[in-house]
Amino acid sequence: xxxxGPKPEDxxxxxxxxxxxxxxxxxxxxxxxxxxxxxxxxxxKMLEYLGMPNPRQWRPADDDWKLPPxxxxxxxxxxxxxxxxxxxxxxxxxxxxxxxxxxxKCHFFIGSGDPKNMPVMRAELLRSVYRRQHTTAGKVLxxxxxxxxxxxxxxxxxxxxxxQCTECRRCSVFCPYGIDTAEITMMGRExxxxxxxxxxxxxxxxxxxxxxxxxxxxxxxxxxDNIEFAADDLADITGVKVEVPIxxxxxxxxxxxxxxxxxxxxxxxxxxxxxxxxxEIGLDYTMSAFASEGGNFGLFTSHEMMxxxxxxxxxxxxxxxxxxxxxxxxxxxxxxxxxYMDTMNxxxxxxxxxxxxxxxxxxxxxxxxKMVHISEFTADLLREGKIKLDPSRxxxxxxxxxxxxxxxxxxxxxxxxxxxxxxxxxxxxxxxxSTIRERTFCCGSGSGLGTDENLEARLRGGMPxxxxxxxxxEKHGVNLLTCMCAIDKATLPPLMEYWVPGVEVAGVHELVGxxxxxxxxxxxxxxxxxxxxxxxEEVTANV
Amino acid sequence: MxxxxxxxLIVVALALVGYAGGSLPALQVxxxxxxxxxxxxxxxxxxAYRMLGWVRSPVxxxxxxxxxxxxxxxxxxxxxxxxxxxxxxxxxxxxxxxxLFRSLFRNTSAGLRGKRLLFxxxxxxxxxxxxxxxxxxxxILRHTRFFLDPVPFFVPWLQAxxxxxxxxxxxxxxxxxxxxxxxxxxxxxxxxxxxxxxISLPADYFPLFLILGIGTTGVLMRHFFRVDIEAVKELxxxxxxxxxxxxxxxxxxxxxxxxxxxxxxxxxxxxxLMHMGxxxxxxxxxxxxxxxxxRHVNPWNYPVPTHSYAEWxxxxxxxxxxxxxxxxxxxxxxxxxxxARGGHA
Numbered sequence: 001x002x003x004x005g006p007k008p009e010d011x012x013x014x015x016x017x018x019x020x021x022x023x024x025x026x027x028x029x030x031x032x033x034x035x036x037x038x039x040x041x042x043x044x045k046m047l048e049y050l051g052m053p054n055p056r057q058w059r060p061a062d063d064d065w066k067l068p069p070x071x072x073x074x075x076x077x078x079x080x081x082x083x084x085x086x087x088x089x090x091x092x093x094x095x096x097x098x099x100x101x102x103x104x105k106c107h108f109f110i111g112s113g114d115p116k117n118m119p120v121m122r123a124e125l126l127r128s129v130y131r132r133q134h135t136t137a138g139k140v141l142x143x144x145x146x147x148x149x150x151x152x153x154x155x156x157x158x159x160x161x162x163x164q165c166t167e168c169r170r171c172s173v174f175c176p177y178g179i180d181t182a183e184i185t186m187m188g189r190e191x192x193x194x195x196x197x198x199x200x201x202x203x204x205x206x207x208x209x210x211x212x213x214x215x216x217x218x219x220x221x222x223x224x225d226n227i228e229f230a231a232d233d234l235a236d237i238t239g240v241k242v243e244v245p246i247x248x249x250x251x252x253x254x255x256x257x258x259x260x261x262x263x264x265x266x267x268x269x270x271x272x273x274x275x276x277x278x279x280e281i282g283l284d285y286t287m288s289a290f291a292s293e294g295g296n297f298g299l300f301t302s303h304e305m306m307x308x309x310x311x312x313x314x315x316x317x318x319x320x321x322x323x324x325x326x327x328x329x330x331x332x333x334x335x336x337x338x339x340y341m342d343t344m345n346x347x348x349x350x351x352x353x354x355x356x357x358x359x360x361x362x363x364x365x366x367x368x369x370k371m372v373h374i375s376e377f378t379a380d381l382l383r384e385g386k387i388k389l390d391p392s393r394x395x396x397x398x399x400x401x402x403x404x405x406x407x408x409x410x411x412x413x414x415x416x417x418x419x420x421x422x423x424x425x426x427x428x429x430x431x432x433x434s435t436i437r438e439r440t441f442c443c444g445s446g447s448g449l450g451t452d453e454n455l456e457a458r459l460r461g462g463m464p465x466x467x468x469x470x471x472x473x474e475k476h477g478v479n480l481l482t483c484m485c486a487i488d489k490a491t492l493p494p495l496m497e498y499w500v501p502g503v504e505v506a507g508v509h510e511l512v513g514x515x516x517x518x519x520x521x522x523x524x525x526x527x528x529x530x531x532x533x534x535x536x537e538e539v540t541a542n543v
Numbered sequence: 544m545x546x547x548x549x550x551x552l553i554v555v556a557l558a559l560v561g562y563a564g565g566s567l568p569a570l571q572v573x574x575x576x577x578x579x580x581x582x583x584x585x586x587x588x589x590x591a592y593r594m595l596g597w598v599r600s601p602v603x604x605x606x607x608x609x610x611x612x613x614x615x616x617x618x619x620x621x622x623x624x625x626x627x628x629x630x631x632x633x634x635x636x637x638x639x640x641x642x643l644f645r646s647l648f649r650n651t652s653a654g655l656r657g658k659r660l661l662f663x664x665x666x667x668x669x670x671x672x673x674x675x676x677x678x679x680x681x682x683i684l685r686h687t688r689f690f691l692d693p694v695p696f697f698v699p700w701l702q703a704x705x706x707x708x709x710x711x712x713x714x715x716x717x718x719x720x721x722x723x724x725x726x727x728x729x730x731x732x733x734x735x736x737x738x739x740x741x742i743s744l745p746a747d748y749f750p751l752f753l754i755l756g757i758g759t760t761g762v763l764m765r766h767f768f769r770v771d772i773e774a775v776k777e778l779x780x781x782x783x784x785x786x787x788x789x790x791x792x793x794x795x796x797x798x799x800x801x802x803x804x805x806x807x808x809x810x811x812x813x814x815x816l817m818h819m820g821x822x823x824x825x826x827x828x829x830x831x832x833x834x835x836x837x838r839h840v841n842p843w844n845y846p847v848p849t850h851s852y853a854e855w856x857x858x859x860x861x862x863x864x865x866x867x868x869x870x871x872x873x874x875x876x877x878x879x880x881x882x883a884r885g886g887h888a
Contacts, residue, residue, distance in 0.1 A: 012658055019741040051848070085843055087600040088826045094597075095821035098747050100732075100739040101646075101668060104653040110660065120742050137746070137813060144549070146744040172608045176640070176647040176672075177818055178827035180608060210850050211858075220859050221866035247868050289868055290855050303603075304847050311849040319852055319871065343604055343839045365615045365628075369835035376615050383618060410606075412613030412626035412832055419619070434651055434662035438610035438625070464653070467660040 005036075008499060011460055014113040016104065024121060025128060025143055027153035029160045031061040036456035037112075038160055039449060042203035047196065049207045050305075054196025060159065065152065071195045072150050076133060078194045083134070088183045093130045095177050096123060102171040102181070107442050108164055111460030119171035119181040122161050126188055129154065159197050162188035164457055166446035167300070167332075168405035173438050185447070190302045198301070202448035205297040209309050214259035214293035223289045226262045234272050237530070239522030242279035247320065248286035252357060254317045255285050257328025257374075258295040258486035266505055267489045269528040270329060273513025277378065280518050281358050281386060285326065291316035294333040295486060299340075300448040307344040310336055313371075314345050324354035325371040329507050331485030332446065334373065334413070335406035342369040359384040373407075375416040375484065378512060382423055389515040393524060394425035396534045397480040399511070400472050401430070402465065402492070403440035404485030414438075417484055417508045424511040429476040435468035443483075445491035458491065459498055466499035473500050481505050547734070550749035554756045557806050558799040565798020574798045575778060576787040582805035589812025594820050603841040605834050608827040610649075626832045633831055640828055644669055668732070675725035678718040679754070681705060685716070689779040711766065719762060726755050750816055753807050760800035770794035 022028065031038065044055035056066050068074065083090045102119040104110060109117040116122065124146070131138030131147035138147030148154065167182035192198060205215035212219055218226070227244045235241045245251060255278070261271040278285055291312045298306035317325050327337055342348065351370040354363040361380045363372045381387050401421055407413040414437050422428050435441050443450075444461025472478040481492060481503050492505040514527045526532050564574035611625025623632035624639065639645040652665040685701055688694045706714035730751050733743045764770045774790040775797055781787050811817070823829065831837070853874040856863065863870055 009658070012655060014655060016654065017737045019737045024741065084600055085603060087597055087602050087824065088606060090600045091597050091821050091824055091826075094593075095815065095818040095825075097815045097818055098739075098742045098744065099647075099668060099672070100736070100742060101650050103738045103742075105651075110653055110655075115738065115741050118738065118742065124742070135813075144745055146746060169608055172827055173610050174646055174649055174651075176644055177822050178608060178640075178646065178825040180606065180827045183606065183827075213855060219862055220868055221862040224866045224868060249869070249871075289863070290852050308847045308849050311847070312852070315849075315852060338834050339606055340604055342834065343841050344844065347838055361616070363615075364836065365613065365833070366835040368838045371835065379619075380616055383616070409608055409610070412609035412611055412622070413615075414612045415619045416615065432662070434653075439649075439651075464660055467658075471659070 006456065006459075011111070011456075011463065014111065014460075016109070016113050018113075019115050023143075024116065024124070025146070025148050027151070027157040029153075029157050031156070031160070034160070035061075037164065037454055038457070039163055039199035039201050039451055039454050042196075042198045042200045046200065046203040046207040047198075050203070050210060052196070052198075052203075053194060056196065060156070065156070065197065067152070067155070067195050067197075071155075074194050075150060075155075075191050078191050079130065079133065082187055082190065083130075086183075086187070088180065089187050092123065092179045092184060093127055093134075096120060096127070096179055097177075098124075099176065101174050101176065102179075105171045105174050106181075107166075107168070107170070107444055107464045108457070108461045111444070111463040112457070116157070116161055117164065119165075119175075119179075122165055122181055123179065123184045125154070125157055125161055126184060155192070155195075155197065158188055159192060162192065163199055163449065164454075164461075166405070166442045166444065166449060166461065168442035168446055169409040170405070170439065170442065173409060186299075186303070189300065193302055199448065201451040202297050202300045205295075205448070206301055206305060206309065209293050209295075209297065212292075213288075213290045213312060215295055215297060216259045216263050218259060218263060218292065220289035223262070223292055227287070230262060230268065230271055230275060234275055234528075237272070237526060237528060238276060238518055238524065240276070240279065240518050240520055242275050244275060244278075245286040246289055249320050250322075251286035251320065252284040252323050253286075254291070254320060254322040254325045255287050255328070256291055256294045256313055256325060257287075258330045258333055259293045260295075260486040260490060261328055264486075264490055266493065266510070266529070267486055267507065269510040269513070270489070270507030272528045273507070273509035273511075273516070274328060274374070276513045276516050276518060277381075277387070277509065280516060281381065284357065286320060286322070288316045288320065294327055294330050294337070296333060296336045297448055299332050299336055303340075303344075306336060306340060310341050311345050313337075313341065314348055317348070317370075318350045323352040324366075325351070326374060326377055327371055328374050329484040329486070329509060331404040331406040331487060333406075333486070335410040337369065337371050338411045341371070356380055358386045373411075373413060373416070375413065375420060375508060378509070379416045379419050382420065388517040389423050389512065390517050391424055391426045391515050392539065393514045393527065393533055394511050395427070395539050396527070396531065397425055397506075397511070398427040398429065398476060398478045399425050399480045399482055400428070400469065400476075400478045401436070401508075402443075402469075402481055402483040402488060403436055403438075404483050404488050405440060405442050405446060407484055408438055408440050413484075417482075420508050420512055421482060424508075424515040427476075429472050429478055431468040431472050435464065441465040441468065443485075443488045443491050443495060445495075446485075446487050450487055450491040459495065462491070462495040463499065465492075466495050469496065469503055470500045473503055479503055482508055482511065484508050546743065546745045547748050550745050551752050553749065554752040554803070554806075557753075557802055558756055558760065561799040561802020562795045564802070565793070565795035571789045571793070571798070574802060575789045575793070576782065578805050579782060579801060580787075582808040586808035586811055589809075590817070590820060593812050593817050594824075597821065597824050601842045602826050602830070603843065605830045605832075605839040606826050607830045607832045607834075609832050613832055628833050628836075629831060633829055637823070637829055641822060644673055646828075647672060667728075671725050671728040671732075674721050675729060678722035678725060681718045682716075682722060685718075689776050690783050692780055713765060715766065719758070719765075723755070723758055723762075726751055726758065730755075746814060750807075750810065750814065753803060753810065757800065757803045757807065760796060760803060764794075764796050764800060768794075768796055770797045 208217035611622025
């Protein structure tokens with residue numbers, strides 16, 4: 001954590017009701033003063049590799065952003081195209097009544113008090129230009145109709161605020177018209193990308209993913225090394241040696257998961273959980289060194305880029321001749337798989353309707369897309385008695401669950417992970433109602449914002465989530481925050497360290513893996529992280 | 544301040560112009576017949592134009608916002624209203640949204656108390672909004688007694704219920720009071736709540752003042768400066784049957800009322816008031832959450848460049864061999880475009 005950065009008590013001094021006198025129509029971002037709240041621009045080589053416009057060196061704090069000479073024309077044309085293609089965009093530009101119900105639903109507004117972080121304002125930044133271009137009132141009355149010209153300062157404001165929204169969709173749950181700020185931000189970012197205004201923390205993973213198959217740029221030999229390393233680790237802990245097939249043709253199932261699972265921590269322990277599970281049930285599956293990423297930072301770039309990166313999943317499933325696809329724990333990955341993949345790169349008529357080879361359960365909710373969420377798959381195994389869990393192996397944890405934004409608000413995946421958690425541990429506690437399920441608060445770092453240079457914005461944006469964790473930490477002694485999102489797993493640990501020291505972060509299948517009783521296993525003395533398990537005496541003492 | 548003042552002055556001016564026009568017999572035809580006809584035509588055409596404008600843009604992706612458990616495994620209880628798995632669920636969800644403002648009912652307030660972030664129930668906006676919309680609806684239905692002959696069966700019933708308290712002569716309707724209270728509340732929160740004041744535009748104050756003006760002129764006519772109600776009905780009916788004529792004794796106050804109503808009709812399709820039609824088209828609410836069960840087709844799904852397995856294998860061939868990952872023979876090495884399968888683009 002930042003040694004000289006703001007202290008928690010400083011960040012908590014937020015004024016929500018002290019609004020600037022200045023009219024919001026005047027763009028007003030001082031990038032020098034806002035250091036710590038925005039991300040650095042894309043390196044030119046990333047854009048060059050992807051064939052994206054206007055690669056160059058620039059800095060947000062510079063006066064000259066080196067935009068193309070006809071940048072306004074490009075944006076106007078891009079806006080028209082998107083209005084014609086997306087009813088969501090057109091409708092959301094028109095029907096907001098500015099009732100303000102969304103205002104204090106945004107974690108960034110709650111954490112920063114910056115009025116332009118109110119979802120309604122984020123959209124108005126775009127709407128004001130839309131009105132000027134596309135509505136009579138805006139053309140004639142200008143400012144009086146809430147319309148303004150697209151100036152460089154307006155564009156800079158777009159950059160600042162569209163990269164300070166994590167597309168978490170919490171506001172869309174509360175909006176009486178279902179206006180979805182994720183949709184607005186996605187359009188805003190698409191437009192910015194047309195003139196080469198983007199951030200490296202999104203574009204580098206995109207370029208990596210396009211080339212190597214995964215965001216982290218892991219090449220096939222390292223991919224294999226990492227997995228073998230993990231298998232050795234698992235053998236040390238459980239005494240069971242597992243095999244993970246790679247690029248195996250004719251396997252029944254292709255398993256796709258975010259690359260952080262086999263590279264990052266604490267994701268890695270969840271990955272160990274998957275490996276243990278698949279081995280224990282004797283699953284005929286393969287991983288792919290090509291489709292080695294379930295996540296898709298294309299979602300944070302443009303619809304086109306999302307499709308470009310997503311295409312490899314079906315292509316690889318077809319090449320390997322599998323029957324269906326199983327997907328690991330991830331947030332935005334599942335938004336893409338659930339709401340976009342089949343439409344963009346389907347129909348997957350070369351695959352079969354997913355059936356669990358162990359229980360015979362047909363996953364009827366995935367008959368078209370042919371991709372099943374790991375928590376659906378495992379919940380079915382558990383329900384049908386195909387796996388045995390010993391929850392006491394998680395007795396050193398007092399657990400709560402953070403609903404990751406996209407599985408919550410773009411899938412409705414609430415009960416499957418809870419069923420798994422309640423079966424895997426003995427101490428489970430929910431956070432307050434206003435902060436879980438469809439009302440869950442973002443980690444504050446989603447949609448490609450999980451980097452260091454915008455740490456202040458992340459800590460502020462993550463405050464509502466952390467605050468709810470703190471509540472159960474103090475009330476129930478919760479020491480483990482579980483979640484089902486790779487970005488959560490990467491960004492919640494520093495958030496906890498800052499706001500709620502003493503709480504660790506884990507995936508759901510890490511707890512499943514801890515509790516999983518395996519054939520031929522030795523006695524477990526540690527969990528998958530290598531932390532010693534509680535002895536019988538300690539358990540008794542705790543009760 | 545100008546954001547409030549100008550809309551207010553415009554509404555006052557519109558009422559005065561109507562009043563003046565109604566006071567001059569020569570202009571009564573303009574304000575009693577021509578303008579209302581134009582306004583009605585503008586409303587109908589404008590409303591249809593806006594709806595068609597939205598409908599012309601396709602819905603490329605099924606982007607339902609889920610606020611409840613999906614339908615997945617049979618033993619997990621699904622919430623078909625908050626994450627509708629079928630059309631029936633969508634119908635229910637939309638009905639709740641349109642008739643009861645479901646999403647707004649969820650409203651909470653969030654605030655920091657010390658180091659604790661607290662949430663409170665915040666139903667006032669929901670209640671005020673619902674009160675306004677239903678009062679307006681009842682008032683419009685009540686008004687059909689002026690336009691329709693015979694008067695629809697439900698109108699006397701509605702009048703009886705609405706006038707239940709029998710306050711004053713003629714009885715004051717409950718909805719007269721509730722719509723005014725609701726409008727004043729909706730106005731007050733824009734003035735008093737700093738966040739809402741910050742986001743409010745003249746286009747937010749104008750319709751509030753306009754409808755307040757309509758209500759006020761209506762109240763004045765009914766309770767203070769009585770107009771000849773028979774004459775008003777005669778005019779209204781003549782407009783409906785397309786044989787317009789201006790009876791004597793209508794009174795200028797009615798023309799002020801009519802001018803404001805005409806303004807509302809013209810303004811409606813040009814403004815945020817179109818949320819009335821738009822709500823039905825909102826893709827996060829009116830779509831099913833059965834994305835993986837039933838494929839959604841994007842009409843403009845165009846091909847995009849991708850990095851194919853063949854290219855990937857070519858680039859990493861040595862490393863694949865070194866790692867002992869099986870190579871795929873007989874691959875087509877041309878760059879691939881992810882085809883637009885299923886779409887017509």
